[in-house]
Amino acid sequence: MLQVSGKMNITLVDIAKKAGLSVSTVSRILNGQQRKYRISDKSANLVFKVAEELNYKPNALARGLRLKKTHTLGLVVPDISNPFFAFITRIIQLHAHNNGYSLIVCNTDENIESEVEQVNLLISKGVDGFIIMPVGTQSDHIEYLINNELPVVLLDRTLANVKAGMVLVDNFKGSYDATQHLINKGHTAIAIVLGLRNTSTTNERLEGYKQALIDNGIEINEKYIVGNDFRIETGYIETKFLVNLEKPPTAIFATSDIITVGALKALAEENLKIPDDISLVAFDDTDFAPYLSAPLTVVKQPKELMGEIAVKLLIEEIQNGHDEFEKPKIILKPKLVIRNSVVSVSKPVSI
Amino acid sequence: MLQVSGKMNITLVDIAKKAGLSVSTVSRILNGQQRKYRISDKSANLVFKVAEELNYKPNALARGLRLKKTHTLGLVVPDISNPFFAFITRIIQLHAHNNGYSLIVCNTDENIESEVEQVNLLISKGVDGFIIMPVGTQSDHIEYLINNELPVVLLDRTLANVKAGMVLVDNFKGSYDATQHLINKGHTAIAIVLGLRNTSTTNERLEGYKQALIDNGIEINEKYIVGNDFRIETGYIETKFLVNLEKPPTAIFATSDIITVGALKALAEENLKIPDDISLVAFDDTDFAPYLSAPLTVVKQPKELMGEIAVKLLIEEIQNGHDEFEKPKIILKPKLVIRNSVVSVSKPVSI
């Protein structure tokens, strides 16, 4: 209140001086160790009063240095502005906060070098644990964490041979179901627009797509397999390409919300109506999906659960230590939400 | 590489021992002060080599403690999962990172107590500066920062009588323009669904709306002024209420992206087609807006600029110190993007 002075921060020393006690006693009182160290109520009350008066704010750096704990989690995410990741970030922030942890958010832009850099930064900052959605091409830096007993949880995407806790979605099934849905509606010329290759999610989505085609005796057309990153432009360009093929597909499967935006743009430009002229199915639900000109049929991921479980796993590992042998691997099921962006093709178009 | 041992972290001391030099020399070499302190190339090279071998990672806590600088910024935002805030967060993260700063993200849920708590947390963590989108009802904690010479930039929302750097949008104008557009199209029964009251943004948007009505000689109908927070449910409930009025409005102005989602849901449920049955204008553009069943006419805010300028201002204040007298106040112009969610009413409906 009266504290209108300069930058000088109040420390335990200041409180100790003013209260006529030692720093250690003040520290103990302020940390609720009064009983344990049998400190008189008189001293305790005095310290609380003085701390309040001086508007004391503990220095988390010094505390972290001493305790080797910062009560901070590091989140490494490819792109926070992507609605899917933004939502998960929010959930993670929420549950971290509810458990007394704050969150440093790092963006990698799907760049492995950036990812390594961010992880090192987070190590430097002394975070107590990591939630990582890895780019997926490399895992040395993650293994380093594990070897040094720094708690890690992998989210959304997995890495081969890494012994970390994981929270994943069954992308194969999601993709399979979406493709099967299109096939059920009579489509056989089905294209897929993929995100960043070599990520586990993209690999599984591609496999699910292929398997559904195979299981239905539909030949795989390599020309219908396009896309290589999670960007609006990719959705746009690849869709343009697809619809201008000599033999364009009758249905497109866009494998992320952001790719979908690009696809919508391209289809609008080409004056193709969904679903009459072309069908569209997307991975990831968005708030706007039901209100699009063609309410979008989507594969919905359990985003709340993903974030919540990831935090839970991580905090458990931080607090109870690492069971060397049993790292949990949680796989959640996606759900096909059928709306109105797929038309029935009575006479299947032959290949 | 060979570092497969336990948790023991490598410090300057370890490097110093192995290199046969003092800790201070090692520190100076690793911080590029070789020339300044006239350290031989031989020593420098040796230190770099040893540091590499031991896989040294500086301890940012210790450094921050000593330097009183953490190269970390604190971002306080009402709701990261809101697409508008998510996008800005991304931009801020990007520019912070480009300038060598990392970012701790805090969420307030539009709760002033939570906001105060988060600010205190960030003080404890020793962030070098704050970007805050305040709830808006109280400013003591922000003034505390300013009095203690902790750099702050207010973003999106302002607070009365606070002498901080600010990056704002001309909400009055955005709202005025949107309302005027509706009036130009012949509407007179125009409702507005507001976000959280007593925030500067909401206040200004309400004023802009009212002024446009007044300037056109249209009477203000209090029944058409509804809403009190930025949530989907608010958009939904208030829209339901509006269209079921005895004399429902012919146009609705939804003052945020998320309110818009709720409004869309309500209108769909009520089987009201946009724009034929009712017109809709929204604050905030989203990627999906053009592809909705009625491509949405919106007031678009310059989100990239908002984030970029906020970071720039903040870092400038961090590095060049505070010009006590001249705190910049940047006001950006929003832009009306006309699409297809407003119909012309030839015969203005009388009140």
Next chain:
DNA sequence: GCAAATAGCGCAAACCTTTGCGTTAAAGTT
């Protein structure tokens, strides 16, 4: 050949907390 300059580096304090171990004084026991 002697003083002065310079190259090259180390000492120790400071940043703020936490905590193991000790100390002191009072109260209780026999």
Next chain:
DNA sequence: AACTTTAACGCAAAGGTTTGCGCTATTTGC
């Protein structure tokens, strides 16, 4: 009265960096 217990607190180290100041040994200048 002598001794043990307990209440109530303090000392000092530790954690890893940075930096002002100071020290030595070698060069340079004349």
